[in-house]
Amino acid sequence: MVVRVTLLTAAATAAVRAARFDPGEGLDEPGRAAARAAAHRVPRTGRTVLAGSSARCRETCAELGLGPGPRLEPGIADWDLGRWRGRGLDETARAEPDAMADWLGDPASAPHGGESLLDLRARVGGWLDGLAEGPAGHRVLAVAEPAVVRAAVLHALALPPETFWRLDVPPLTLTDLSGDGRRWNLRLGTRLEGRDAGP
Secondary structure (H helix, E strand, O other), X not given: OOEEEEEEEOOOOHHHHOOEOOOOOOOOHHHHHHHHHHHHHOOXXXXXXXXXXXXXXXXHHHHOOOOOOOEEOHHHOOOOOHHHOOOEHHHHHHHOHHHHHHHHHOOOOOOOOOOOHHHHHHHHHHHHHHHOXXXXXXXXXXXXXXXXXXXXXXXXXXXXXXXXXXXOOXXXXXXXXXXXXXXXXXXXXXXXXXXXXXX
16 A cells, blocks of 8 residues: 655754754744745645644644644654753763764664664654555655654665764755555655745
């Protein structure tokens, strides 16, 4: 059974702009405005709408007009980075250089006490493959954090874990996957905002 999954990356927050690990904050006004401006470009017809549980994902859904409310999906919750949550990337690297190097170099490492990269990939991959058990032609729109989208692409294309760090998923972009749980195809992201957003 082929399922078509469109992953929509949540709008930016102040933490994203400041290169901080997400503290769980919602959208600020620039993020809200960007989502509202992109709302008319969101594919809607015949799709089940899901969202990660973060405030950022929920508020992006609201600003995009994906009401009355998407179903919150545990499989696409944001990456659990434990005690690093809310800290700046540079600050963490200065305070814990060995832990940061370990985290970046070993996909099984979780020095922050949360999920390892391998754990994230397994969780998101399990969710993705589970979607293929639905009816043929099923379409899903899922609003998710960038780390979740990157993990989904890793799983779908059976890429080596270190590829995760080389994938860039900007806010308010679409990434399309279609597959049957054994084999997935990727249609590369389309930006929702801006003049050159495409179809």
